[in-house]
Amino acid sequence: MKKIFLSLCLLGVISNVSSQELANAPKPFGPLPTQKQIDWQEMEFYAFIHFSLNTFTNKEWGYGDESPELFNPSQLDVRQWARVVKEAGMKGIILVAKHHDGFCLWPSAYTERSVKNSPWENGKGDLVKELAAACKEYDLKLGLYLSPWDRNHPQYGKPEYITYFRNQLKELLTNYGDVFEMWFDGANGGDGYYGGANETRKINSLTYYNWDETYKMIYDIAPKTLVWGVGPSEARWIGNEEGRAGKTNWSLLRQKDELAGKVHYSEFMSGHEDGEKWVPGEADVSIRPGWFYHAVEDDKVRSLDEMVDIYYESIGRNATLLLNLPVDRRGLVHENDESRLKELVATIKADFKTELLAGSKVQASNTRGTDSNFGPQNVIDGNKNTYWATDDKVKQASIEFTFKKPTAINRLLLQEYIKLGQRVKAFSVEVNVNGQWKTIANETTIGYKRILRLDRVTTSALRINILDAKAGFVINTIEAYNAPTFVKEPQILRDKNGLVTIKSEDGNTVYYTLDGKMPSEKSTLYKTPFTYNKAATIKAISRNTKEKINSAVKTAKYGVSKEKWKVISVSSGDTKTVEKIIDGDANTDWGFGNDENKLPQSVIIDMGQLMEIKGFTYIPQQVGNNLNLISNYEFYTSEDNITWTKQSEGEFSNIKHNPIEQFKSFAAVKARFLRFVATAGIGKGQSVSIAEISIIE
Numbered sequence: 001m002k003k004i005f006l007s008l009c010l011l012g013v014i015s016n017v018s019s020q021e022l023a024n025a026p027k028p029f030g031p032l033p034t035q036k037q038i039d040w041q042e043m044e045f046y047a048f049i050h051f052s053l054n055t056f057t058n059k060e061w062g063y064g065d066e067s068p069e070l071f072n073p074s075q076l077d078v079r080q081w082a083r084v085v086k087e088a089g090m091k092g093i094i095l096v097a098k099h100h101d102g103f104c105l106w107p108s109a110y111t112e113r114s115v116k117n118s119p120w121e122n123g124k125g126d127l128v129k130e131l132a133a134a135c136k137e138y139d140l141k142l143g144l145y146l147s148p149w150d151r152n153h154p155q156y157g158k159p160e161y162i163t164y165f166r167n168q169l170k171e172l173l174t175n176y177g178d179v180f181e182m183w184f185d186g187a188n189g190g191d192g193y194y195g196g197a198n199e200t201r202k203i204n205s206l207t208y209y210n211w212d213e214t215y216k217m218i219y220d221i222a223p224k225t226l227v228w229g230v231g232p233s234e235a236r237w238i239g240n241e242e243g244r245a246g247k248t249n250w251s252l253l254r255q256k257d258e259l260a261g262k263v264h265y266s267e268f269m270s271g272h273e274d275g276e277k278w279v280p281g282e283a284d285v286s287i288r289p290g291w292f293y294h295a296v297e298d299d300k301v302r303s304l305d306e307m308v309d310i311y312y313e314s315i316g317r318n319a320t321l322l323l324n325l326p327v328d329r330r331g332l333v334h335e336n337d338e339s340r341l342k343e344l345v346a347t348i349k350a351d352f353k354t355e356l357l358a359g360s361k362v363q364a365s366n367t368r369g370t371d372s373n374f375g376p377q378n379v380i381d382g383n384k385n386t387y388w389a390t391d392d393k394v395k396q397a398s399i400e401f402t403f404k405k406p407t408a409i410n411r412l413l414l415q416e417y418i419k420l421g422q423r424v425k426a427f428s429v430e431v432n433v434n435g436q437w438k439t440i441a442n443e444t445t446i447g448y449k450r451i452l453r454l455d456r457v458t459t460s461a462l463r464i465n466i467l468d469a470k471a472g473f474v475i476n477t478i479e480a481y482n483a484p485t486f487v488k489e490p491q492i493l494r495d496k497n498g499l500v501t502i503k504s505e506d507g508n509t510v511y512y513t514l515d516g517k518m519p520s521e522k523s524t525l526y527k528t529p530f531t532y533n534k535a536a537t538i539k540a541i542s543r544n545t546k547e548k549i550n551s552a553v554k555t556a557k558y559g560v561s562k563e564k565w566k567v568i569s570v571s572s573g574d575t576k577t578v579e580k581i582i583d584g585d586a587n588t589d590w591g592f593g594n595d596e597n598k599l600p601q602s603v604i605i606d607m608g609q610l611m612e613i614k615g616f617t618y619i620p621q622q623v624g625n626n627l628n629l630i631s632n633y634e635f636y637t638s639e640d641n642i643t644w645t646k647q648s649e650g651e652f653s654n655i656k657h658n659p660i661e662q663f664k665s666f667a668a669v670k671a672r673f674l675r676f677v678a679t680a681g682i683g684k685g686q687s688v689s690i691a692e693i694s695i696i697e
Contacts, residue, residue: 062101154195564608
């Protein structure tokens with residue numbers, strides 16, 4: 001009897017041991033984030049500040065020959081920047097301390113090209129120091145951007161410049177407290193002032209800076225600093241300047257291939273499932289078309305629709321969001337930008353006001369070792385250190401939530417426990433409606449955070465099916481919400497002949513004004529397209545009459561219509577379709593130039609009447625994969641098509657990565673005829689295109 005008892009006890013001990021072995025925490029799988037990278041990703045949302053000489057020269061990229069004396073803000077207030085950022089729920093600010101023109105916002109000991117030779121604060125100011133203090137006051141983290149490319153420095157392209165560059169890095173990393181992110185732009189080499197040489201200098205951005213040594217220096221000085229951008233970085237560009245990550249987005253990257261020049265930047269949107277290093281994506285975008293402030297863009301702040309899309313397609317797709325606020329010439333975040341930011345924050349807060357899964361009954365088809373420590377209830381406990389885990393060999397499983405009563409949902413948030421790696425490759429979402437399961441989403445990766453915007457559905461139960469994974473998975477959080485109905489802004493269009501069309505979502509009513517006043521339900525009701533050839537500021541709202549909800553206000557500013565405009569001469573290209581460049585539609589385009597008709601190539605426009613103009617705009621091709629962008633231009637005006645005066649020439653800075661409408665201003669001049677010359681394009685090809693040419697009145 002004693003032997004039998006001992007045998008049973010031994011069997012029980014063995015069973016316990018087996019159970020405990022099964023219930024051990026999952027082992028890490030694949031590349032893993034460092035704690036620094038986790039802390040960085042948890043910031044989620046932070047600000048970019050572009051403010052420098054370009055603000056005062058109305059440029060995106062300075063050439064390097066601009067005088068420091070131009071930097072003279074009248075009301076500079078970095079505490080206002082910090083307040084705006086803090087109120088928006090952002091966690092930090094990355095300041096462009098030096099852009100490509102070489103002007104430094106701190107009194108660097110290694111150059112005279114800095115604030116110490118500007119009128120601001122009588123040359124005694126230090127903008128980096130002031131912002132560091134403001135960030136500390138508002139409990140924000142400070143990040144810094146230092147352009148590797150310097151179009152002013154005479155030694156750029158030579159070994160001596162690397163010493164200069166590293167000396168400035170040391171200044172920034174030792175004099176202003178902790179820096180959470182060091183930002184290195186990918187724009188490197190090209191034409192510039194270079195101490196008066198006025199020439200083009202090309203470098204290999206992967207080898208010239210000796211990044212391994214530069215990074216080692218950074219980490220020796222500032223081990224808490226995460227480095228972004230060129231070289232063996234800890235975070236990557238998302239591959240566009242639109243603030244949007246791919247639906248599939250791995251935090252992994254084949255960085256060895258990248259550093260060998262074998263990875264195209266378009267791959268950054270999705271990362272690499274087989275990447276050997278953890279390099280999460282950062283989505284950067286400006287709240288306006290440009291990165292630096294331009295007064296002509298005051299009415300072109302991104303729409304609320306677009307800003308909401310950006311939030312969901314960056315933070316909601318396993319990336320962080322770096323939102324640029326171009327500080328104006330006063331030295332303030334412009335009120336239009338602040339207003340749009342407040343609208344965005346209010347929308348996102350409303351979307352995630354009430355979480356709906358916390359009170360539900362939750363069960364899973366598999367739990368690791370049947371141990372409740374890894375059970376499905378962990379995904380709704382609000383603890384970022386607990387998770388639902390499956391057995392190692394289980395790569396497909398479901399988790400189901402049963403509501404106490406039918407519940408409406410239209411948002412779903414999921415998070416993996418990334419300390420153990422990113423694993424999920426595919427998942428689906430089902431809802432139970434009237435006793436029947438219905439699939440409402442089929443998706444791929446999750447990562448740190450994935451947010452789905454769904455059509456509103458009332459359901460008694462919700463089921464998430466993990467369909468494929470690289471290993472047994474670990475899900476940290478699942479949340480559901482019922483966001484308020486969002487009414488999109490109407491779209492305002494005006495063609496060459498002045499015909500105004502206002503489009504909105506089906507079922508919505510549109511109200512508009514033509515005098516710039518704010519529209520309401522008492523304004524003019526839009527019924528059909530109408531003709532309006534005069535200069536106008538059209539403002540419109542869409543109204544969901546069923547729920548009595550209005551959209552944000554859409555503003556479109558127009559000069560006199562192009563009704564009288566004609567293209568009267570082209571140096572090459574199809575003359576039958578050239579009118580597309582003045583048809584008022586940015587989605588149509590016309591090309592000219594080829595291997596037989598090499599650049600420069602020109603086009604002449606007759607406006608049909610003498611007008612006073614203050615500049616012109618060029619919209620590059622918007623539709624297609626090969627956009628044939630113009631990089632350099634000349635612009636002439638004439639009253640009689642005989643005597644021509646050059647009004648502007650130069651480059652469309654950063655157009656390759658940000659192909660938006662380009663604004664070029666000059667002193668007011670009377671003209672009837674316009675000649676636009678494309679002198680160079682992006683890449684080696686000789687074909688370029690135009691979507692639209694317009695004037696600034």
